[in-house]
Amino acid sequence: MSPIDRRMFYHVNWRLAGLLAALFAIGVLNLYSASGVRLGEGVQMENYYQKQFIWGAIGFLGMVLFMIFDYRRLHSAAWPLYAVTLLLLLAVPLVGKTVLGARRWIDFGLFNFQPSELAKFTVLLLGARLLSGGSEKLNLKELGSVLALGFLPAILIIKQPDLGTGMLVLLLLGGLVLFRGIQPWLFRTLCVLVPLVMPLFWFVLKDYQKRRILSFLDPATDPLGSGYHILQSEIAVGSGRLFGKGFLGGTQSQLRFLPEKHTDFAVAVFGEEWGFFGMIVLLSLFCGFLYQIAAVARDAKDPYGSYLAAGVFFYFFWQTLINMGMVMGLVPVVGVPLPFISYGGSATIVNFCLVGLVLNVSMRRYLFKQT
Amino acid sequence: MKNLLSASSQNMPKHGAALLQFLVLGLFCLFAIRLWYLQIHLGEVFTDKSRNNQLRIEYLFAPRGFLRDRNGELLAVNEPAFALGLVREDCEDIPATLEKVAELTDIPLERLKEIYARNKPKVKSFEPLVLAPDLTFDTIAKIEGVSVRWPGLEILSRTRRKYNYGHLLSHVLGYVSEANEAEMQADPTLSLGDFVGKQGLENRLDDRLRGTKGKRLIEVDVTGRRLSEEQQGEPKAGQETFLSIDLGLQQLGHRLLEGKSGAVVVMDPDSGEVHALVSEPSYDSNMFTNGLSSAQWAQLRDDPLHPLQNRATQSVYPPGSVFKLVIAAAALHYGLVDPKETVNCSGEVALGSHVFRCWKHSGHGAVNFQRALVESCDVYFYRLGMKLGVDRMSAFAKAAGFGTPTGIDLPHEKGGLIASKEWKLKRFGVRWTKGEDLNMSIGQGYTVTSPLQVARYIGAVINGGRLMRPALIKGEQPQVTGQLPLTQEQADTVKRAMVATVEDPRGTCHRVLTPGVVVGAKTGSAQVVRLTEELRRLGDNVPYRFRDHAWMAGFGEQGNKRFVVVAMVEHGLHGASGAGPVVKAMLNALFMGKRELPPQDVAGAAEPAASPAARLEAVETQFPEPPQPLPPAFVEPPRQEVTPE
Incomplete structure (x- = not known):
């Protein structure tokens, strides 16, 4: 079979693609505003929005690439990829590059590579493969093996330290497990056990991570320290009120009171400038986007495709929940970007590729089984 | 693990899709409510906070009104004075800077530390804290010479009240000195180092002499850098006042x-x-403008002649x-x-x-x-x-x-x-x-x-x-x-x-x-x-x-x-x-x-x-001899004349 079937082109999920385009457009537009820094002599523009556009273009190519082949071929790639990922993660502490106190990157000469980005994809593939196999709800043994496979890379990532990505890996896997469904008695046990085990994580956390959590619980204790991010972000979003301060009019961002305004707190810039009205539109677009992915998972031709789509769903869902929750002061500060809105090269490319994977599953939903 | 891998791949999750849709709905509701709370319910509060972030108010000094006698002779004027200020936000090492200041100005380090500790809570961020109120030109030159290496030190140009006849009119004019905590609390336009009338006419006519400060709104970024300024009201000099005194x-x-x-x-x-x-x-009214030392104050207060x-x-x-x-x-x-x-006076x-x-x-x-x-x-x-x-x-x-x-x-x-x-x-x-x-x-x-x-x-x-x-x-x-x-x-x-x-x-x-x-x-x-x-x-x-x-x-x-x-x-x-x-x-x-x-x-x-x-x-010992009663005379008053009572 030729990889590209003419019929498939008509089956592309244009709604999902359209929502992706809308989110990306808003993201670039918002980065344009977030790039402005007002100085005494005028507004100085940084070029984040241009770079983001280029990442988006590369991402688009990646997305097309991820649509061409039949997704079922990935089934066999899961284990080798898992092995490579673990090796790279183990290599990071030895040969990795230290940036801002965290050792997350491996320098390949031409480009810097972040193995933790790969880990998310690997866990997604492996989770889809493992969980699409069983017939009944998961039992303890199955659950244990799946989680053990997830914990291995997660611990390595948290130790880098990169709490956000590490948690995301676990949450993604957890989401997939819930998607499959587990034995009711197991579910109940976990509901009791997890809150008991959670405090143990406290001892794994670095000092700055502990401070972030404490200041989230009470931002006023240290308004200029760890609480600063949350406070300034809430001020930015809150002062947007109903219709916002207008495009390029946000004082919190332009005068740099808002930290990390290109990356983790980019959506706060949007909230400040477009207000409640703009934020509801953006939130609706995100929910529409997630809904479309959920629909693909529901309508997929086979369980593997369904699990792949569900994995991507959780990948975006957790990031949206954590990032927006953080910006609105509902979640402690963790370095999780908002897909398509936050600036970031590798993240943008990965996001496009994963949407490509979902579109892949979606457009092949009417094909007859060939194997 | 084996059984997972080899299992048949024909089971679609039953409730999974519903779970995903439920999650999307939950996400929307959670954030919509939170956004309503932040942007609509607390919008006003956060708008104020954002303005607080963005704007600083600076008061522009209004010169104190001159005082003249009834013929126009100047009694109280303002003269330029230079003070040494420390902007804490710009300073890299405050203890070391204080040591340097002690060396440059000959003010004991303990005294500087005391001044610093006392004024610290009163000074707003990016406002200079006055360490020494009155600098000589020599000291200014010394400080200017090292100011590049000691960021945060600033020479502040101010004016100081000067009484041309300090001793002559001290009881009428009184004196001014730096506003204290209570006065600053009562009048928000007063800032640290401003002079207010404490005694005499300077005190009674304070409102009229002090004038009205100008107000300037300054837009700053997170580092305190000034981006724009908006003047709100010119400073109005205090009213010049002619006294009835000759x-x-x-x-x-x-x-x-x-x-x-x-x-x-x-x-x-x-x-x-x-x-x-x-x-x-x-x-001398001038003694008070630069702050009396406690020894000077004690001497004035304890002087038996009051x-x-x-x-x-x-x-x-x-x-x-x-x-x-x-x-x-x-x-x-x-x-x-x-x-x-008439009444007869017999002497008793x-x-x-x-x-x-x-x-x-x-x-x-x-x-x-x-x-x-x-x-x-x-x-x-x-x-x-x-x-x-x-x-x-x-x-x-x-x-x-x-x-x-x-x-x-x-x-x-x-x-x-x-x-x-x-x-x-x-x-x-x-x-x-x-x-x-x-x-x-x-x-x-x-x-x-x-x-x-x-x-x-x-x-x-x-x-x-x-x-x-x-x-x-x-x-x-x-x-x-x-x-x-x-x-x-x-x-x-x-x-x-x-x-x-x-x-x-x-x-x-x-x-x-x-x-x-x-x-x-x-x-x-x-x-x-x-x-x-x-x-x-x-x-x-x-x-x-x-x-x-x-x-x-x-x-x-x-x-x-x-x-x-x-x-x-x-x-x-x-x-x-x-x-x-x-x-x-x-x-x-x-x-x-x-x-x-x-x-x-x-x-x-x-x-x-x-x-x-x-x-x-x-x-x-001013009257060494008992005065001698002499017949009163007008044209040439005698040396010691007494009209006893």
Whole structure:
């Protein structure tokens, strides 16, 4: 079979693609505003929005690439990829590059590579493969093996330290497990056990991570320290009120009171400038986007495709929940970007590729089984 | 694990899809509610906070209004001063910087640390904290030289109040000093290092002199860098104010009293404007602008001569025979005296077992109303006092403005005391005695008045009975605060008697006779202690602190021009010799333009000695010889002239 079937082109999920385009457009537009820094002599523009556009273009190519082949071929790639990922993660502490106190990157000469980005994809593939196999709800043994496979890379990532990505890996896997469904008695046990085990994580956390959590619980204790991010972000979003301060009019961002305004707190810039009205539109677009992915998972031709789509769903869902929750002061500060809105090269490319994977599953939903 | 891998791949999750849709719905609801809460419910709060982030308010300095005397002479101006400030946000190492500052300015490090700790909570971010208020040019040059290596140090250009005649007018002008915590709390436009009036007119006219600061809204970014400025209101300089004080007259009064303690008041009886208000000893108003050291402050405060005290308004003294002018007027008012009727003065009056003596032990013989004032006959007034009784005396004295402050624009004015039966019973639990009537009638006993009150009363006697509020600002609408309960005729009777006191060769005030000017006056020698026989035998050699206070209250009239002059010299011994020359010199200056010192009988003071004790000693030894009684003469005042009372 030729990889590209003419019929498939008509089956592309244009709604999902359209929502992706809308989110990306808003993201670039918002980065344009977030790039402005007002100085005494005028507004100085940084070029984040241009770079983001280029990442988006590369991402688009990646997305097309991820649509061409039949997704079922990935089934066999899961284990080798898992092995490579673990090796790279183990290599990071030895040969990795230290940036801002965290050792997350491996320098390949031409480009810097972040193995933790790969880990998310690997866990997604492996989770889809493992969980699409069983017939009944998961039992303890199955659950244990799946989680053990997830914990291995997660611990390595948290130790880098990169709490956000590490948690995301676990949450993604957890989401997939819930998607499959587990034995009711197991579910109940976990509901009791997890809150008991959670405090143990406290001892794994670095000092700055502990401070972030404490200041989230009470931002006023240290308004200029760890609480600063949350406070300034809430001020930015809150002062947007109903219709916002207008495009390029946000004082919190332009005068740099808002930290990390290109990356983790980019959506706060949007909230400040477009207000409640703009934020509801953006939130609706995100929910529409997630809904479309959920629909693909529901309508997929086979369980593997369904699990792949569900994995991507959780990948975006957790990031949206954590990032927006953080910006609105509902979640402690963790370095999780908002897909398509936050600036970031590798993240943008990965996001496009994963949407490509979902579109892949979606457009092949009417094909007859060939194997 | 094997079974997972090999399992059939034909099971679609049953509830999975529903779970995903539920999650999407939950996400939307959670964030929509949170957004509503932040942006709509708390929107206003966060808008305020964002404006707080973005905007700083800067107040623009308004120069303090100049003060001039009535002829336009500058009394208080502003001069540039340079202070050393520290902007903490720009400073890299505060302890090290403080050490450097200590080295550059010679201020001890402990003191700098203390200043820093004290001011730290008061200074807003990016505002300089003043470490040293007044820098010399040498120090400025040294600091500028190293400022590149010590970020955060800033030379602040400010203005400082400068009093051109610091010693001369300190009791009138008062002084300014840096605003304290409470003042800054009360007025948000005041910031650290701003000057506010603390004493005298500077205090009373503070609102008018301080002007209005301009306001500037500054947009800053997170580093405090200024991005834009918006002016909201220009600074408005404080109002320049012309005082009623005549600098030349003030200067003269100051020199006349040099080395003594006392006060001089010159007042226009018609407008109430005060042309001179001298209080000696004085201090230099400039001392306060840069902050006194505690040693300087202690020296001022503990000086036994109390230089901080304004003796014209804040000190009250027994008025002595000056008070006879009040008793005489009271007797006229109550119709208890016929001015033509005479009383025989035998030199004493007996009341019960106690004998009250006239100052002239041999007696004045037959004295009528005018003669009693001219020669200050005590016996005549003892009899008036017996007739009037305390209640009428005190009622009239109060109506004449005694016992209450005059309302002059100076802080902490004293009202003095006019006793009454009720007052004594309440204060001491003892009833008023008849003998106290007699004491009161010659201005002794409990009665105390300030020199300014006496001036106001004399003014009312000659201006038709109007009690004027003494004014220190030139050209203000005169304020009448009361009316003497005297008919014009009665007032004229008192006035005529005062004139006779000067013009009659036997009059106690004959020495202040001034050619071409109608002068009226009355002396007073107020006992400070009850004289024992031992002290009395010493005559004029009594120790300084037991000597009588010398008073002279008078007026001069020439055409439309008339002035009240009151002089009070603490422990000046005799009214005529102690205070008379001061009045005479003032009258000369007022009416004859002679602004020089009279012959040395008053201005004999040596250079003021350094320590308060030495100064007291100097004052005590000022009268080396007992004054010799000589016949009064006008043209050439003799060296030591005494008109005893």
